Amino acid sequence: MAITTTPVKLKIQRFDPDTDSEPYWREYEIQAKPGMTVLEALFEVLNKLDGTLSFRFCCRGAICGACAMMINGKIRLACETQVSVMMKKKHPIMISPLPHKKVIKDLVVDMGPFFEQIKSVKPYLVAKEPYPEKEIYQSEKDRAKLTEPIDCILCGSCSSACTIAWWDPNYLGPAALTKVYRFVVDSRDTIRDERLDMVDNEDGVWRCHTIFNCVDVCPKKINQTYAIQYLKRQIVKKKLGFDR
Amino acid sequence: MIYHEAIVVGAGLAGLRAAVETATELDTAIITQVPPVRSHSGAAQGGVNAPLGNNPDGKDDSVEKHSYDTIKGSDFLADQDAVELMISEAAPCIYELEHWGCPFSRTPEGKIAQRPFGGAGFPRTCYAADKTGLYMLHTLWERSVKLGIKTYEERFVTDLVVENGEAVGVIALNIVTGDFEPYMADVIIFCTGGPGQVYGRSTNALISTGSGAYIAYRRGVPLKDMEFIQFHPTTLFGTNILITEGARGEGGYLINNKGERFMSKYAPTAMELGPRDIVSRAIQTEINEGRGFEGGYVHLDLRHLGREKILERLPGIRELAINFAGVDPIEQPIPIQPGQHYSMGGISTDKTGATSIKGFYAAGECACVSVHGANRLGGNSLLETVVFGKIAGKHAKAYMKTKTDRRKGESAILRALEEQEQVREELLARNGNENHAAIRDEMRQTMIEKVGIFRNGPQMKEALDKILELKERYKSIRVMNKGRKYNLDYLRAYELWGMLELAHVITLGAIKREESRGSHYRLDFPKRDDEKFLKHTMATWTPEGPKIWYTDVNVYKYKPVERKY
Numbered sequence: 001m002a003i004t005t006t007p008v009k010l011k012i013q014r015f016d017p018d019t020d021s022e023p024y025w026r027e028y029e030i031q032a033k034p035g036m037t038v039l040e041a042l043f044e045v046l047n048k049l050d051g052t053l054s055f056r057f058c059c060r061g062a063i064c065g066a067c068a069m070m071i072n073g074k075i076r077l078a079c080e081t082q083v084s085v086m087m088k089k090k091h092p093i094m095i096s097p098l099p100h101k102k103v104i105k106d107l108v109v110d111m112g113p114f115f116e117q118i119k120s121v122k123p124y125l126v127a128k129e130p131y132p133e134k135e136i137y138q139s140e141k142d143r144a145k146l147t148e149p150i151d152c153i154l155c156g157s158c159s160s161a162c163t164i165a166w167w168d169p170n171y172l173g174p175a176a177l178t179k180v181y182r183f184v185v186d187s188r189d190t191i192r193d194e195r196l197d198m199v200d201n202e203d204g205v206w207r208c209h210t211i212f213n214c215v216d217v218c219p220k221k222i223n224q225t226y227a228i229q230y231l232k233r234q235i236v237k238k239k240l241g242f243d244r
Numbered sequence: 245m246i247y248h249e250a251i252v253v254g255a256g257l258a259g260l261r262a263a264v265e266t267a268t269e270l271d272t273a274i275i276t277q278v279p280p281v282r283s284h285s286g287a288a289q290g291g292v293n294a295p296l297g298n299n300p301d302g303k304d305d306s307v308e309k310h311s312y313d314t315i316k317g318s319d320f321l322a323d324q325d326a327v328e329l330m331i332s333e334a335a336p337c338i339y340e341l342e343h344w345g346c347p348f349s350r351t352p353e354g355k356i357a358q359r360p361f362g363g364a365g366f367p368r369t370c371y372a373a374d375k376t377g378l379y380m381l382h383t384l385w386e387r388s389v390k391l392g393i394k395t396y397e398e399r400f401v402t403d404l405v406v407e408n409g410e411a412v413g414v415i416a417l418n419i420v421t422g423d424f425e426p427y428m429a430d431v432i433i434f435c436t437g438g439p440g441q442v443y444g445r446s447t448n449a450l451i452s453t454g455s456g457a458y459i460a461y462r463r464g465v466p467l468k469d470m471e472f473i474q475f476h477p478t479t480l481f482g483t484n485i486l487i488t489e490g491a492r493g494e495g496g497y498l499i500n501n502k503g504e505r506f507m508s509k510y511a512p513t514a515m516e517l518g519p520r521d522i523v524s525r526a527i528q529t530e531i532n533e534g535r536g537f538e539g540g541y542v543h544l545d546l547r548h549l550g551r552e553k554i555l556e557r558l559p560g561i562r563e564l565a566i567n568f569a570g571v572d573p574i575e576q577p578i579p580i581q582p583g584q585h586y587s588m589g590g591i592s593t594d595k596t597g598a599t600s601i602k603g604f605y606a607a608g609e610c611a612c613v614s615v616h617g618a619n620r621l622g623g624n625s626l627l628e629t630v631v632f633g634k635i636a637g638k639h640a641k642a643y644m645k646t647k648t649d650r651r652k653g654e655s656a657i658l659r660a661l662e663e664q665e666q667v668r669e670e671l672l673a674r675n676g677n678e679n680h681a682a683i684r685d686e687m688r689q690t691m692i693e694k695v696g697i698f699r700n701g702p703q704m705k706e707a708l709d710k711i712l713e714l715k716e717r718y719k720s721i722r723v724m725n726k727g728r729k730y731n732l733d734y735l736r737a738y739e740l741w742g743m744l745e746l747a748h749v750i751t752l753g754a755i756k757r758e759e760s761r762g763s764h765y766r767l768d769f770p771k772r773d774d775e776k777f778l779k780h781t782m783a784t785w786t787p788e789g790p791k792i793w794y795t796d797v798n799v800y801k802y803k804p805v806e807r808k809y
Contacts (some may be wrong), residue, residue, distance in 0.1 A: 061449075
C-alpha cells in the first residue's frame with residue numbers, strides 16, 4: 001500500500017548573525033506524509049534539501065521543551081504540531097524562531113538569559129532539616145496544589161510571548177514566577193516569606209500587567225497569570241498582616 | 245585547558261544524581277548535549293520501584309521480594325548481588341528525592357503513592373501522576389542548581405582520553421560554535437543514555453544514539469549484553485511515543501480486533517501486567533496472526549477506568565493520545581503497538597559503576613551492571629539511574645582519595661583534540677553520493693525488522709550483511725553543510741558511525757546467542773539454554789569488528805527456574 005503524500009511549502013526564517021546582515025525567508029517544498037509533524041518536516045528539509053538549517057529538538061513527544069518556535073504566527077512546540085493542521089490553501093507554513101530571544105542561528109535562540117532567570121529564584125525545595133527518615137508527609141489536597149505548576153517544561157514559550165518581558169529585560173517573566181509559585185504553594189517548603197519578598201519588586205510580580213499572552217501560548221496549559229496574581233495577593237496579605 | 249576534578253557526561257537522572265554526589269567533595273562539572281531538563285529521562289512516565297509498602301496491598305513487600313521479582317523478570321541473567329544492592333538502596337534514594345522536592349502523588353495518609361506494575365508481586369511503583377521521570381529530572385536539576393554545579397551545555401562528547409590505562413579527559417564538540425574543546429578531569433562518569441535510535445519504531449528521544457557507549461567501546465571498554473533490547477508493549481501507533489505501563493497498572497485492558505482480552509492466553513494470572521517481553525510478544529503474535537487492526541496495532545482500552553481516574557492518574561497519557569493520535573482515551577481505545585524502548589546492555593561496569601579503565605565510571609542506561617539481565621521490569625530503570633548514579637559518584641570520590649597524581653594527560657588530550665579535528669576534516673571532505681540520513685533510515689528499519697521482537701538466524705544474518713553494507717556505504721557519504729556553527733548535518737552524520745557500530749554489536753551478539761531468554765526471543769531456538777548461555781555477552785572493539793566473548797553471571801542465591809506469570 002503506497003502512502004499518499006501531499007506537497008507542502010514551508011517558509012523558514014534563516015539568519016546567521018555572524019554572516020547575514022538581517023534575517024531572510026527561504027521557501028522549501030517537501031512531501032508530507034499523513035501524521036507528519038512540523039519537527040519531522042524540518043528534518044525532511046535538513047536531510048534532503050538543505051543541510052545548513054539549524055533547529056533544536058530532543059524528545060519529539062512534547063515533554064522536553066526543546067522545539068518551541070513560531071509556527072503560523074503562534075508559538076508552538078514543533079513536535080506536537082501537525083503539518084496537516086497548519087496547511088492552508090496555497091499559503092506556505094511560516095516558521096520562525098521564538099520571538100524576543102537573541103537568534104544564534106536560524107531557529108536556534110539563546111535560552112541562556114531565560115535559564116538564568118529561573119536559577120535566580122531559588123528554584124528548589126527548602127524543606128525542614130534534618131530530614132525525616134522516610135518521606136515528608138503531604139496531604140492529597142496539598143499535593144493537588146502542585147499539579148499545574150510542576151507541568152512546566154521550561155520551553156520558554158511564555159516569556160517569549162510576554163510583551164512586558166520584551167521591553168523589560170529585568171522582568172523575571174512568567175516561567176520564573178510560576179516556579180516561585182510552585183514552591184510557595186508546596187506544603188513542604190519553609191522559606192515562603194523569603195520567596196514572596198524575592199518577587200515583591202518592580203521586576204517581580206508587579207511588572208505583570210495581566211495580558212495573558214503566556215497563558216495563551218503555554219503548551220502545557222498552565223495558567224501563569226493566575227500564579228502571578230496569587231503571589232501578588234499573598235504579598236499584599238502578608239503586608240497587611242493577615243496572611244496566615 | 246578546562247579542568248575539573250570530576251566530569252560527568254550527560255545530564256539525565258543518572259548524570260545529575262552522580263554530579264550531585266561528587267559535588268559534595270569534588271569540583272564537579274557536567275557536560276551535556278542538551279540542557280539537563282531536556283534529557284530523555286523526562287520522558288519516563290509510570291514510576292520508580294521501591295519496596296516502601298505504602299499501598300495497603302503492598303504492606304508485605306520487602307527488599308528480598310523486589311529483588312526476586314527483578315531477577316525472575318531478568319530471566320536470571322541479572323547479577324543477583326548487583327540486584328540486591330540496587331534494591332537495598334531503593335528506599336533511601338526515593339526518600340532523598342522526596343526531601344529534595346520531588347512531587348510524588350500521595351496516599352490518603354500523605355505517603356508516597358505506589359501503583360502496580362508489570363512483573364511485580366506487589367504495588368511498589370512510586371509515581372507522580374504519569375510524568376514521574378519529568379518531575380524527578382526537574383527535582384535533580386533543581387538540586388544541581390542549589391549546589392551550583394557547573395554545566396557545559398550543547399556539547400557533544402566525541403572522545404574519552406585514556407593515558408596508561410587511566411581516564412584523563414574528554415573531547416567535546418561545542419555544537420553552537422563548532423569548536424572542539426578539550427576537558428581535563430581526574431575522574432569521568434558517563435551517563436549518556438541508551439542507543440534507542442539505532443532502531444526504528446523507538447520510544448526514545450532523538451538524541452538517544454548510544455554515543456557514550458560507542459566511545460567507551462572504541463576506547464577498549466567491553467560492552468555487555470547488547471543484544472537484549474526491550475520492546476515496550478504499548479507505544480502509540482504511528483509515532484511510537486510511549487504509553488506508560490501505568491495505564492495497565494491502573495487497570496487498562498489490551499484488546500484485539502475480535503474484542504478479546506487476549507492476554508488470558510499468554511499470561512493467565514498476571515494478564516496485562518506480565519513482564520514487558522512477554523506482553524510485547526503477545527501483542528505482536530496477535531498482530532501477526534491477523535487479530536490486530538489494519539496497519540498493525542491493537543487497542544489499549546482505558547474507558548472502564550472512568551473519566552475521573554484517567555484525569556487524575558493518567559493526564560499526560562490522555563494529552564499524548566489526543567495530540568498525537570487524535571483519540572481521547574476517555575471515549576475511545578488507544579491504538580498501540582510494541583516499540584523499541586530500552587537497552588538492558590551497555591558499558592560493562594561492576595557494582596561500583598567502575599569500568600576496565602581507571603577513573604572511568606558509567607551509570608544509567610548507557611551502563612550494564614547488570615541489574616536488568618535479559619529483561620528489565622518497568623519502574624526499575626528510574627531506580628537504576630538514581631541508585632547507580634549515586635553509587636558511581638560515591639566510588640568516584642573514594643577513588644579520588646587514593647589518587648596521588650592529579651591533573652595530568654595534557655599532551656594526550658591535545659593529541660586527541662587534533663585527531664577529532666582531522667576526523668571532521670576528513671568526513672567533510674568526502675564527496676560521495678550517499679545520503680547519511682538514508683543510511684540511518686535503512687539501519688533503523690533493518691534492526692526493527694530483523695533483530696526485533698521475534699528473531700531467527702537467517703534473518704539476523706541478513707541484518708548483519710546489511711549493516712556491513714551500510715558501513716561500507718558510509719565511507720561515501722556527503723555532508724552538505726561544511727560550516728561550523730550549529731551544524732546538524734555534520735553532527736548527525738558523525739554520530740551515525742557510532743550507531744552502525746552498536747548495531748553491529750547488537751546483531752552479532754544476537755546471532756551468537758543460540759537460545760531464547762527474556763527480550764531475546766529466537767524462533768529457531770525457542771528454549772532458554774542455561775548450560776550454554778547463562779552468561780553475559782561481552783563485545784570488545786577490534787578493527788575487524790566486534791570480538792564476542794562471555795563472562796559468568798552471579799547466581800549465588802536463586803536457582804534459575806522457568807518463568808511463569
